[in-house]
Amino acid sequence: xxxxxxxxxxxxxxxxxxxxxxxxxxxxxxxxxxxxxxxxxxxxxxxxxxxxxxxxxxxxxxxxxxxxxxxxxxxxxxxxxxxxxxxxxxxxxxxxxxxxxxxxxxxxxxxxxxxxxxxxxxxxxxxxxxxxxxxxxxxxxxxxxxxxxxxxxxxxxxxxxxxxxxxxxxxxxxxxxxxxxxxxxxxxxxxxxxxxxxxxxxxxxxxxxxxxxxxxxxxxxxxxxxxxxxxxxxxxxxxxxxxxxxxxxxxxxxxxxxxxxxxxxxxxxxxxxxxxxxxxxxxxxxxxxxxxxxxxxxxxxxxxxxxxxxxxxxxxxxxxxxxxxxxxxxxx
Amino acid sequence: xxxxxxxxxxxxxxxxxxxxxxxxxxxxxxxxxxxxxxxxxxxxxxxxxxxxxxxxxxxxxxxxxxxxxxxxxxxxxxxxxxxxxxxxxxxxxxxxxxxxxxxxxxxxxxxxxxxxxxxxxxxxxxxxxxxxxxxxxxxxxxxxxxxxxxxxxxxxxxxxxxxxxxxxxxxxxxxxxxxxxxxxxxxxxxxxxxxxxxxxxxxxxxxxxxxxxxxxxxxxxxxxxxxxxxxxxxxxxxxxxxxxxxxxxxxx
Ligand SMILES: Nc1ncnc2c1ncn2[C@@H]1O[C@H](COP(=O)(O)OP(=O)(O)OP(=O)(O)O)[C@@H](O)[C@H]1O
Ligand SMILES: [Mg+2]
Numbered sequence: 342x343x344x345x346x347x348x349x350x351x352x353x354x355x356x357x358x359x360x361x362x363x364x365x366x367x368x369x370x371x372x373x374x375x376x377x378x379x380x381x382x383x384x385x386x387x388x389x390x391x392x393x394x395x396x397x398x399x400x401x402x403x404x405x406x407x408x409x410x411x412x413x414x415x416x417x418x419x420x421x422x423x424x425x426x427x428x429x430x431x432x433x434x435x436x437x438x439x440x441x442x443x444x445x446x447x448x449x450x451x452x453x454x455x456x457x458x459x460x461x462x463x464x465x466x467x468x469x470x471x472x473x474x475x476x477x478x479x480x481x482x483x484x485x486x487x488x489x490x491x492x493x494x495x496x497x498x499x500x501x502x503x504x505x506x507x508x509x510x511x512x513x514x515x516x517x518x519x520x521x522x523x524x525x526x527x528x529x530x531x532x533x534x535x536x537x538x539x540x541x542x543x544x545x546x547x548x549x550x551x552x553x554x555x556x557x558x559x560x561x562x563x564x565x566x567x568x569x570x571x572x573x574x575x576x577x578x579x580x581x582x583x584x585x586x587x588x589x590x591x592x593x594x595x596x597x598x599x600x601x602x603x604x605x606x607x608x609x610x611x612x613x614x615x616x617x618x619x620x621x622x623x624x625x626x627x628x629x630x631x632x633x634x635x636x637x638x639x640x641x642x643x644x645x646x647x648x649x650x651x652x653x654x655x656x657x658x659x660x661x662x663x664x665x666x667x668x669x670x671x672x673x
Numbered sequence: 674x675x676x677x678x679x680x681x682x683x684x685x686x687x688x689x690x691x692x693x694x695x696x697x698x699x700x701x702x703x704x705x706x707x708x709x710x711x712x713x714x715x716x717x718x719x720x721x722x723x724x725x726x727x728x729x730x731x732x733x734x735x736x737x738x739x740x741x742x743x744x745x746x747x748x749x750x751x752x753x754x755x756x757x758x759x760x761x762x763x764x765x766x767x768x769x770x771x772x773x774x775x776x777x778x779x780x781x782x783x784x785x786x787x788x789x790x791x792x793x794x795x796x797x798x799x800x801x802x803x804x805x806x807x808x809x810x811x812x813x814x815x816x817x818x819x820x821x822x823x824x825x826x827x828x829x830x831x832x833x834x835x836x837x838x839x840x841x842x843x844x845x846x847x848x849x850x851x852x853x854x855x856x857x858x859x860x861x862x863x864x865x866x867x868x869x870x871x872x873x874x875x876x877x878x879x880x881x882x883x884x885x886x887x888x889x890x891x892x893x894x895x896x897x898x899x900x901x902x903x904x905x906x907x908x909x910x911x912x913x914x915x916x917x918x919x920x921x922x923x924x925x
Contacts, residue, residue, distance in 0.1 A: 540788045542791050543786070543790055544783065544786060544787060544792045545786040545787075547776070547777045548786070550766075551766050551769070554766035554767060555764060555766050557764055558834070559766075560728075560748050560749055561726065561752065561757070561758055561764070562752055562777070562834065562838070563750075563751075563752030563778075563781035563782065563838065564749055565749045566749070569786075572786070
């Protein structure tokens with residue numbers, strides 16, 4: 342009985358033989374490798390602002406996939422966490438003059454608490470009911486933001502909190518310089534990726550996968566399924582809140598659309614496009630989506646039509662998504 | 674065969690919207706014995722197992738395990754008390770590897786959710802999972818994805834998942850369902866081995882197998898316990914013969 346380590350951390354269901362050794366190594370070092378690749382990203386993309394968006398939506402999608410891909414819960418309400426993170430970050434600056442880091446922390450904490458509430462209310466429902474309850478609760482958040490216009494700016498969105506210089510551990514950084522901004526955001530993205538990767542590698546990751554695979558069996562094995570789902574929901578909500586907060590700092594405005602259900606739909610699309618079965622897939626999905634949007638919108642106002650068509654082709658013919666398909670090819 | 678009981682079922686009943694699935698079932702179980710639960714389709718056998726494993730709460734009555742009242746305890750706590758089960762329909766983690774299926778089950782009894790520690794570093798847990806797989810004869814399939822196993826292997830895997838928890842009480846709901854004669858024989862041998870150091874409750878339809886394997890038989894009919902005795906007593910019971918043994922299930 343040689344205890345041999347099992348890599349169950351990347352795409353679920355993959356066989357672990359032959360050429361898998363290299364993949365296994367890459368999987369062990371996935372966070373450092375990802376960060377290395379992301380360091381070069383601003384020079385590979387047409388604009389630095391696009392690169393910042395990739396970090397933000399990549400973080401959003403990775404946080405979302407913790408719940409969707411790994412725990413098996415299809416939430417249609419994650420705009421609430423992205424949006425509340427963004428609003429609370431912005432509002433902390435606008436209304437309380439908070440510094441950027443405190444504002445961001447407030448955004449994350451607020452999203453986390455909101456996830457705790459929404460999770461508690463939705464986690465006991467199953468399948469399509471879960472999706473609908475999360476959607477309805479997120480709509481409630483949307484209308485609250487719309488009504489509380491003295492706090493949120495209502496329909497016009499939240500404005501007036503441009504962060505121009507920030508202090509990162511004693512270092513003064515010009516936040517209006519897109520490249521500097523990129524690397525500041527990358528610090529947070531890296532932290533989020535590392536946290537999610539840790540969670541997935543740990544016994545917690547094993548349990549959420551087990552719940553996704555068979556809830557009845559997980560419960561019979563002695564797991565408190567509801568509590569575990571809630572922890573996953575809250576962690577996912579906090580990561581998405583971070584992404585939202587970063588988006589607020591990046592754009593210096595929080596459009597009301599941030600809370601719209603289209604934002605929830607967007608993250609589902611990005612995740613599916615990249616591949617929900619892998620750690621890194623959703624990030625690739627966000628990258629692919631935003632690059633397509635950037636390129637297609639240059640030559641047509643109907644870019645959504647093309648991106649939508651490509652998305653449908655993927656769902657129909659490459660259901661594992663871009664990254665899942667590449668990983669699958671590497672296995673063979 | 675007097676042994677101190679580990680499980681006491683007191684006057685247990687279960688209703689589904691007025692439909693009586695179980696009524697007034699009382700019995701005690703204990704010792705390293707195999708007790709078979711038989712009865713026609715819909716008699717309430719699986720419902721009884723669901724109650725005993727905490728999957729559903731009884732409408733009336735109590736369940737005591739090692740003197741502790743488990744009636745109101747949530748299902749996941751049953752596993753921690755030492756009760757494990759298999760299901761009538763195979764219930765495993767299909768996309769996970771065979772070894773991970775068993776490892777994750779064993780992990781339920783460790784301090785949970787330490788996210789700073791990799792799941793694959795707990796040597797004792799890995800060894801326990803390998804031992805459970807060896808016990809059911811699946812050790813050479815440990816790295817396969819569970820859904821690619823044959824039906825019989827999946828049934829055996831489910832037992833390994835239950836076994837790694839080192840249960841004192843093992844509930845097996847038709848472990849040989851859908852199996853061929855060879856696989857059934859292997860399963861019978863496995864159950865005999867498992868019964869050497871734990872209490873086993875077994876639902877089965879294969880009479881020959883039950884008579885060879887069990888020390889005691891309970892007969893359920895329309896949710897009621899109509900007989901409880903040794904295989905010889907059950908075979909001689911006229912009511913049992915009328916409702917069950919005389920039927921198509923192949924009298925031994
Ligand atoms: N969750 C439920 N809701 C409603 N009725 C149920 C439920 N579970 C079981 N029943 C009913 O209770 C009765 C007993 O079912 P049970 O599954 O316990 O039978 P069984 O003895 O295991 O039969 P089989 O040999 O077919 O497995 C059946 O009539 C079944 O339809
Ligand atoms: Mg049954």
